[in-house]
Structure formats: C-alpha cells, structure tokens
C-alpha cells in the first residue's frame with residue numbers, strides 16, 4: 048500500500064516531483080516505487096528511473112527486477128543502469144543474460160557498464176568475454192570495467208593482445224588503459240608556462256613559418272588561427288606539385304601542433320582552389336584542400352571538432368556560370384563558390400575541456416565570457432574583406448569570432464601565415480596578444496605601416512628572432 052502522503056502527491060500531479068522521489072528513497076518507501084513501476088505511464092517510469100540518483104547502500108535493488116521484462120529499450124537501459132549502482136554480485140547474472148540476448152545496442156552497453164560498476168572479482172571472466180563482442184562500444188565498456196583489475200595477469204595479457212585491434216574506439220581505450228600509470232606520473236602539463244609568449248608578446252617575425260616555429264618551445268601557444276596559401280592560386284605560393292604543397296602544410300602544422308598547449312584549438316581556414324586552364328585545349332583543375340589536408344591533421348594528432356562554413360554574400364563570388372547560363376546543357380553546370388571552410392581542431396588530449404577551463408583563475412574565465420548575440424549555427428555569414436595591400440585578407444569579423452570562441456583574455460594567438468596581420472589586430476582588440484609569422488617582407492611592412500607600430504608590435508627579421516631566442520633561452524635556463 049502507498050503511504051497516503053506520497054499517494055496523494057503522485058495522483059495529484061500525475062508525476063512525482065524530484066522531492067517526492069528523494070523522500071521516498073530516504074524513507075525506503077518501496078511501495079511508492081513499486082506502484083510507479085507497475086502502473087504509471089512509461090514516461091513517468093523513465094522519469095523516476097532517471098531522477099532516482101544515488102541510492103543508499105541498503106536499498107532493496109530487487110524492486111528494479113520487475114521492470115526488466117519490459118520491451119521499452121529506454122526503460123530497460125535505465126533499469127540496468129540503476130542495478131549497476133548496487134555493489135551486489137547477485138545482479139551480475141541478470142545483467143550478463145540481458146547483455147548476451149538483448150537486441151538493443153544501448154541496453155547491452157549499459158549492462159556491461161553496470162557489470163563493471165558492480166566490479167567484484169566475479170565480473171572479471173564475464174568482462175573478459177565481452178572483450179570479443181561485435182559492438183565496439185560494448186568492448187569499450189568491458190575495458191573500462193576491467194581497469195580496476197588491470198594488475199591481474201589475465202587482464203594485462205588481454206589488453207596487450209588487443210593493441211593491434213584497428214577499431215579506433217577500442218584502440219584508444221586500450222592505449223589509455225595501458226598508459227594510465229605512465230600518464231599519471233607525467234601529468235604535469237606546460238599549460239601554465241607562459242614565459243615564451245610573455246617574452247615575445249605581440250611579435251611579428253618575417254621569415255618562413257616552419258623555420259621560425261622550430262625554435263618556439265613546446266606547448267607555448269594558446270590558439271592558432273590561420274589561412275595558409277591556397278596552393279598555386281596567388282603569386283606568393285608557387286609549389287612544384289599539389290602533393291608537395293600538402294607536404295609543406297603538413298610540416299607547418301606539425302610545428303603548430305607541437306607549440307600548442309595541451310587540449311588547445313587550431314582553426315584552419317581554407318577552401319577548394321581552382322587552377323585555371325592553360326589554354327582552351329586544357330582543362331582547369333580544382334583541388335579540395337580542406338578535405339585533403341584533414342586526414343593529415345588527424346595523423347599529426349589533432350582531433351576534429353567542428354566544420355564551420357563561412358558564407359560570403361553572392362555577388363562577391365567569381366561568376367563560373369557564364370557557359371551554362373547561355374546553353375543550359377548538362378555537365379556544363381559550374382556552381383559559383385560563395386563559401387570557405389573554417390575547420391576547428393583540438394590538440395589531442397585525454398583531458399576534458401573542463402580541465403582547460405580549470406587552468407584559469409575564475410576572474411579570467413568571467414572576463415573571457417562571450418557576451419551578447421552570437422552565431423549558433425555552423426554557417427557564418429560574413430562579408431569578405433579586401434585590401435589593396437594583400438590579395439587574401441581575412442575579414443576582422445571572422446578573426447574576432449574565432450578568437451572569442453576559442454581563447455581567453457590574456458592568451459597568445461598564433462598566425463604562422465599572417466599576411467596583413469588581421470589575426471594580430473583582432474587579438475589586441477580582444478585583450479589577447481599575438482605571435483605572427485609572415486615570409487613576405489612587403490606584407491610585414493604594410494602591416495607595420497598601417498598602424499601596427501601603435502599596437503606595440505615588435506618586428507623581427509629571422510636573424511633578429513634567432514638572436515632574441517638566444518637571450519630568452521639564457522634567461523629561462
């Protein structure tokens with residue numbers, strides 16, 4: 048029988064409140080739960096199972112067993128999850144049976160996760176069996192469940208055998224499991240070492256970015272936003288082949304990866320490029336740069352985070368429609384390109400973004416909050432900029448969004464292909480500092496002439512940079 052108070056609340060509102068659930072739990076009012084599990088609508092059952100939270104050790108978990116025959120996958124998964132909160136090995140056999148027989152992937156994963164949470168020795172052989180499961184996410188749950196037994200020979204051997212498995216979820220979980228001890232002892236990160244960016248605050252170096260970056264210490268930079276040369280589209284970038292162009296970018300981005308701090312962001316603006324035909328007898332060629340460089344970035348050790356499409360107003364696009372417009376013949380259609388890609392990557396780390404946030408004092412996080420309206424979709428409508436001094440400048444709006452979304456006040460932003468220095472100007476306006484590299488002396492001069500000197504910029508030739516680096520090393524050794 049229901050206790051009258053609880054019955055009243057339950058019937059009156061149709062759905063118990065969080066407080067009702069908490070009180071029933073504390074009073075060990077099992078009839079409250081039984082009543083709901085037997086006769087309440089499915090949505091109420093699911094709500095209670097979700098809100099029940101932590102359970103006292105002496106809670107009678109058997110009340111959940113009545114829900115297991117349900118055909119509702121959501122309720123079954125939530126029930127299984129609650130059984131995992133008990134430390135009672137008695138439930139392992141129920142969970143194992145469901146994990147083997149159930150047709151729903153989520154239910155099976157929750158079962159294996161709960162077996163791991165119950166975590167007695169009895170769970171070990173069962174979890175070892177699930178390492179061979181067909182569903183990689185079930186395997187990952189089994190790996191997690193086995194972590195606390197990883198000193199046991201059988202588990203260690205199983206983990207070692209699994210190192211060659213190709214599936215990325217499994218191999219990541221296995222590497223984590225095997226490296227956990229080493230990682231713990233090496234968990235000091237250089238996140239808070241800002242000596243380089245303080246010493247080279249707001250510097251523009253005129254030189255080749257790969258050569259310059261090679262001297263920058265590991266994990267010094269907070270954010271990199273850049274737009275590299277677009278293969279052979281402009282005079283400042285002439286490469287022997289598309290492949291040698293991709294190799295060049297790969298080398299530059301390896302350095303970017305090394306100098307970025309752990310878990311920090313690299314934002315890359317590129318777009319497909321058209322190499323015009325040499326004559327009417329030849330074909331023009333289009334290269335999909337962002338898609339071709341993407342696998343190389345993953346290989347370097349970046350994780351893909353977001354694909355933002357920067358859309359420019361229609362009239363700013365080069366018209367490629369002339370031929371088709373006149374003749375309307377299939378195969379002749381060519382779309383006017385009005386967008387570029389702004390792809391967001393994060394330097395791989397096992398740490399969550401929360402860890403990055405915790406590296407900053409509260410007042411810095413508060414000051415860095417992005418206030419007011421902001422773009423909620425991955426389509427950013429921004430009018431492009433033009434400059435008589437540089438053929439491919441960023442609009443400041445683009446740089447300023449990226450800097451606000453992916454860095455904190457006081458951080459240092461790197462642009463290794465800085466051109467006219469748009470990233471530097473935006474960084475300063477947003478109370479960040481910059482480290483810019485540009486190989487063309489003419490563009491550096493224009494940046495300086497256009498007021499950058501008043502922006503407290505230090506301009507260095509490559510040789511001056513090397514000299515200053517020697518001083519820096521002397522001071523920081």
Ligand SMILES: C[S@@+](CC[C@H](N)C(=O)[O-])C[C@H]1O[C@@H](n2cnc3c(N)ncnc32)[C@H](O)[C@@H]1O
Pocket residue numbers: 254255256257273274275276277283284437439440441442463464465466467468469470484485486487490
């Ligand atoms: C697409 S533009 C960048 C424009 C820049 N985002 C702006 O707003 O002005 C690429 C720039 O990279 C420079 N560049 C090309 N190769 C370089 C290299 N190896 N090292 C440094 N800069 C380079 C080019 O001179 C060009 O100015």
